[in-house]
Amino acid sequence: MHEAGAVKYDKKCLALTKEEIERKKAAGEPYVIRQNVPLSGEYTFHDMVFGDVTVPYSELEDNVLIKSDGLPTYNFANVIDDHLMGITHVIRGVEYLSSTPKYDLLYRALGWEPPVYIHLQPVMKDAQHKLSKRYGAASYEDFLKKGYLKDAIINYIALLGWSPKDGTEKFGMDFMLKTFSVEGLSKSPSIFDEAKLRWLNGEYIKEMTDEEFYEAALPFMQKVPYLEGYDLKYLASLLRSRAESLTDVGASEFFEINGEDLSTNLTEFLTKFKTLSKEHFFNAKNKTDALLAKEMIPDLIEITKRDWDNLYPALEQYALDKGVKKGAVLWIYRLGITASAVTPGGATEMARLLGKDDTIRRLNKALEVVSE
RNA sequence: GUCACCAUGGUCUAAUGGUUAGGACACUAGCCUUUCACGCUGGCAAUACGGGUUCGAAUCCCGUUGGUGAUACCA
Numbered sequence: 318m319h320e321a322g323a324v325k326y327d328k329k330c331l332a333l334t335k336e337e338i339e340r341k342k343a344a345g346e347p348y349v350i351r352q353n354v355p356l357s358g359e360y361t362f363h364d365m366v367f368g369d370v371t372v373p374y375s376e377l378e379d380n381v382l383i384k385s386d387g388l389p390t391y392n393f394a395n396v397i398d399d400h401l402m403g404i405t406h407v408i409r410g411v412e413y414l415s416s417t418p419k420y421d422l423l424y425r426a427l428g429w430e431p432p433v434y435i436h437l438q439p440v441m442k443d444a445q446h447k448l449s450k451r452y453g454a455a456s457y458e459d460f461l462k463k464g465y466l467k468d469a470i471i472n473y474i475a476l477l478g479w480s481p482k483d484g485t486e487k488f489g490m491d492f493m494l495k496t497f498s499v500e501g502l503s504k505s506p507s508i509f510d511e512a513k514l515r516w517l518n519g520e521y522i523k524e525m526t527d528e529e530f531y532e533a534a535l536p537f538m539q540k541v542p543y544l545e546g547y548d549l550k551y552l553a554s555l556l557r558s559r560a561e562s563l564t565d566v567g568a569s570e571f572f573e574i575n576g577e578d579l580s581t582n583l584t585e586f587l588t589k590f591k592t593l594s595k596e597h598f599f600n601a602k603n604k605t606d607a608l609l610a611k612e613m614i615p616d617l618i619e620i621t622k623r624d625w626d627n628l629y630p631a632l633e634q635y636a637l638d639k640g641v642k643k644g645a646v647l648w649i650y651r652l653g654i655t656a657s658a659v660t661p662g663g664a665t666e667m668a669r670l671l672g673k674d675d676t677i678r679r680l681n682k683a684l685e686v687v688s689e
Numbered sequence: 690g691u692c693a694c695c696a697u698g699g700u701c702u703a704a705u706g707g708u709u710a711g712g713a714c715a716c717u718a719g720c721c722u723u724u725c726a727c728g729c730u731g732g733c734a735a736u737a738c739g740g741g742u743u744c745g746a747a748u749c750c751c752g753u754u755g756g757u758g759a760u761a762c763c764a
Contacts, residue, residue, distance in 0.1 A: 349762055367694070376692055376760090384762040391764045415693050415759040438695080444756065473701095476713090480702055484712055503695095503702080506757075510700045513714040523727080559726040600724085629723085647723045655724095663723035 326351065326379045350383040352423065362421045364414065364434045366502045372418050380419055392416070396423045399432065408435040435499055438506040440477055448509050460514075464537060464563030469518040476513075478503040487520055519561035527554040534566045551670055555662035593656035593686050603645040610649045611687040613639070617650055618680045625673050629665040653683035 331353065333341075341348070354377045361371040382393040389397070399407070414436045424431040442452035449455055460470050468489060476486060481496050522530060531553040538549050556566045595607035616635065624631035636646040651664035654676050660667050668676045 347762095351762095370693080372693070378760085381762050386762075388762090390762070395764090410758095411694070412758055436694090439757090441757095447757095476701065478701090480712095482703085484703070486701090486713055505695050507702090508700060510714070513701065516714055519727095556726095558728095603724095632723095644723065651724065657724090660724070661726090663725095665723075667723095 328353070328379060347385040349381045349385050351379040351381050352419070352426070354379055354422065360418050360422065362417055362431070362434065364417070364436050365499045366436060366504060367414065370414065370417070372415075377418055377422075392419060393423065396420055396427075400424070400427070400429050404432050406435060407432045408437065411436045411438055435502075438478060438503065440474075441506050441508045443508060453509060464565065465514060465518050466521045466533070466563075469514065469521045472521075473514045473517050477507040477509065487517065515561040522557060522560055522563075525557070527557060530554075530557045534560075534563050537563045538566050547670055552661060555666055555670070559661070593652075593683060595687055595689075597652050597656060598649055598687065600645075600648050603642055603648045605645045605648050607687045609641075609645070610653065610683070613646065613649055614653060614680055614684045614687065617646075617653070618677060618684070621668070621673070621677055621680065628668060632665065650680075654679040656683075 330348075355374045357374060359371050359373040360377070361369050363369055380392065381390050383389055417434055417436075421431045439447045442448045446452040457470060461467070471490070472488060475488075475493055475497075479497070479501050480486075481488065481492075482501070485492070525533070527550075531550050534553050534556070535549065538544050538553070544552070553566060560566055595610075598610040599606045617632075620631050620635055621628065632646050632650065633643055636643045639646070647664040651660065651667055654664075654671060655667050662670065671679065
């Protein structure tokens with residue numbers, strides 16, 4: 318363990334006379350060239366987000382400018398380079414805030430106008446860690462892969478550390494170009510909240526047309542084996558209003574049965590379908606159960622065969638004739654063909670997705686189940 | 690260790706001395722509904738703590754605590 322406190326250079330060579338310097342150089346003694354910072358007083362520089370920042374000279378070091386190998390240090394070279402390149406604004410992370418006086422002093426010593434500083438807080442994964450490769454997703458590409466839309470990502474990032482005065486949360490580039498101002502930037506770091514990104518992404522998805530959504534979602538759906546053979550265009554239209562991320566279209570819960578993951582293929586899907594049980598048909602609100610299902614399913618099969626092209630009105634009429642709630646018929650129908658309480662769409666929508674033959678096959682299987 | 694920066698609900702934020710501290714996400718209750726979702730309506734929830742200054746403080750000052758960062762002949 319070292320004792321506390323950094324040791325500062327004591328300016329011992331500052332008092333050297335020209336003759337002494339020449340003699341030492343001639344003798345081949347190694348040397349560096351340092352910045353000569355005043356011993357007392359304080360220095361104030363301005364930052365566009367932090368305002369005036371004052372630091373006593375006593376806290377500043379006589380930094381090395383030219384190393385003993387004759388090469389300039391990074392900080393020194395940086396100032397020269399920026400000035401030569403005509404840099405007017407320096408936008409960088411807050412970690413540079415405390416070294417800014419060094420840069421600023423160099424500009425002044427050289428007789429140059431310092432640039433405008435804008436120091437930005439990092440985006441955090443949590444209170445302790447910056448969002449990075451190690452913590453969280455990190456890159457723009459990573460979020461695209463996770464099914465987020467370009468505009469949603471940009472919009473969300475803009476919301477971290479900044480917000481329009483009128484409270485608008487969903488906006489595009491044109492809006493930002495008009496309303497953004499550095500003065501509104503937050504001085505504190507912000508934690509990345511993927512739940513809110515999901516919500517915002519969902520807002521953008523709802524604005525898309527079915528066609529646009531289908532095109533964007535297709536690459537994601539094609540990665541899901543058990544979706545093969547289905548009308549993906551139709552599935553996309555059903556999913557559009559409920560998906561918050563493009564990867565949601567392939568989310569297994571939309572096609573799983575009895576909590577089992579069906580991420581394999583259609584054959585597997587049908588095998589698992591056998592786990593449909595009588596209990597599935599019970600629904601307190603619609604007053605349905607396996608008994609009612611056993612009574613209705615033969616009719617439902619007939620209706621499906623006969624009125625496939627007008628299935629919904631036909632089922633509606635059936636409920637009317639039967640004297641039961643529409644919801645009761647549709648609940649039994651939907652459960653019968655999907656064996657799942659949660660599906661991408663309603664009863665007739667699922668039927669259309671599965672196709673006539675498969676729908677009838679499934680209804681027959683459901684009838685076996687409730688007849689046991 | 691020393692120095693600097695930061696601090697409003699779980700999260701993102703608004704309110705630059707006077708508001709019942711506002712909005713959004715999340716969560717939650719209910720409604721609607723062809724389940725779930727969507728949508729609509731309501732609810733829970735914050736000025737880190739302690740002192741000042743002031744008629745009045747989230748807001749200004751000091752201290753404390755907490756977080757982050759900086760402390761190289763590295764870039």
